[in-house]
Amino acid sequence: MLDLTGKNALVTGIANNKSIAWGIAQQLHKAGANIGVTYLPDEKGRMEKKVGELVQPLNPSLFLPCNVQDDAQIDATFAAVKEKWGHIDILIHSLAFAHKEDLSGDFSKVSRSGFQVALDVSTYSLIRLAQAAKPLFRPGGSIVTLTYLGGVRVIPNYNIMGVAKAALEMSVRYLAAEFGPQNVRVNAISAGPIRTLASSAVGGILDMIHHVEKVAPLRRTVTQIEVGNAAAFLCSDLASGITGQILYVDAGYEIMGMTPPSS
Numbered sequence: 371m372l373d374l375t376g377k378n379a380l381v382t383g384i385a386n387n388k389s390i391a392w393g394i395a396q397q398l399h400k401a402g403a404n405i406g407v408t409y410l411p412d413e414k415g416r417m418e419k420k421v422g423e424l425v426q427p428l429n430p431s432l433f434l435p436c437n438v439q440d441d442a443q444i445d446a447t448f449a450a451v452k453e454k455w456g457h458i459d460i461l462i463h464s465l466a467f468a469h470k471e472d473l474s475g476d477f478s479k480v481s482r483s484g485f486q487v488a489l490d491v492s493t494y495s496l497i498r499l500a501q502a503a504k505p506l507f508r509p510g511g512s513i514v515t516l517t518y519l520g521g522v523r524v525i526p527n528y529n530i531m532g533v534a535k536a537a538l539e540m541s542v543r544y545l546a547a548e549f550g551p552q553n554v555r556v557n558a559i560s561a562g563p564i565r566t567l568a569s570s571a572v573g574g575i576l577d578m579i580h581h582v583e584k585v586a587p588l589r590r591t592v593t594q595i596e597v598g599n600a601a602a603f604l605c606s607d608l609a610s611g612i613t614g615q616i617l618y619v620d621a622g623y624e625i626m627g628m629t630p631p632s633s
């Protein structure tokens with residue numbers, strides 16, 4: 371059975387009740403995991419209040435600010451994990467950022483700093499969090515990150531985020547090879563498009579969702595809870611033989627080669 375009791379799970383990337391990380395945190399909690407949450411802090415402390423209220427039903431035993439662009443905040447996060455938990459079993463990486471101007475128009479117009487920001491927040495952060503968590507990971511542990519098909523194929527306007535996701539997926543493989551001997555597994559979930567804070571800020575996301583509803587074998591999109599269930603599986607002992615993989619949770623969209631006729 372899917373059982374995460376006794377496992378300590380740190381979840382990054384919750385911004386609101388539409389976040390994929392929120393779907394994951396709920397399902398990890400439901401499976402019995404002890405939950406810790408990090409959030410992106412802002413000057414006014416609005417995120418601390420908002421995310422803090424949202425996650426209260428999960429009784430998080432850790433609730434920490436962590437801007438992944440700041441090494442000191444990452445190190446402070448894992449110092450707190452060590453102090454409070456001693457060990458970690460599950461790390462969820464569910465965050466990404468690119469400047470809005472780099473998510474439309476010609477791919478080739480991206481600036482050096484636009485490239486750097488997108489790959490720093492969306493890709494290097496996984497490597498840096500794994501690095502900080504490594505000495506605290508218990509055998510049987512699991513790291514899960516979130517990726518998107520735009521890292522494998524060209525999706526209009528995904529642009530520099532596609533490059534960041536391609537690098538993220540390759541990072542999953544290198545991390546899996548490195549952490550495997552310690553019996554820590556590293557996998558990614560490639561989710562289909564879901565309306566969240568990040569995706570809703572993108573022009574045309576509703577059209578993309580309608581396209582998926584016509585083409586995907588299941589004729590619908592997926593929910594945050596479905597992604598959460600897949601994450602709970604990957605983090606559980608049921609997935610003890612799975613590492614370095616990209617698991618598509620996309621209603622089957624990825625397998626299709628052509629739009630079905632009569633749609």
Ligand code: NAD
Nearest residue numbers: 383384385389390410437438465466516563564566567568
């Ligand atoms: P979201 O906006 O709810 O989550 C993105 C998170 O990134 C937010 O919580 C935000 O605070 C965090 N973040 C941004 N910059 C940060 C920083 N410097 N430090 C710490 N945190 C930072 O959106 P989401 O759609 O739930 O995105 C979560 C993940 O899922 C991302 O990796 C995204 O690429 C991926 N994904 C999303 C979709 C989709 O359609 N929504 C599909 C596939 C994959």
Ligand code: 0WE
Nearest residue numbers: 466467468470518526527528563568569571572
């Ligand atoms: O990974 C993502 C979202 C990534 C994202 C979104 C934003 C919007 C607001 C990263 N950074 C920002 N920065 C902002 O200022 N997805 C998989 C969702 C998504 O984003 C797209 C998509 C899809 C799907 C962008 C273009 C085309 C399709």
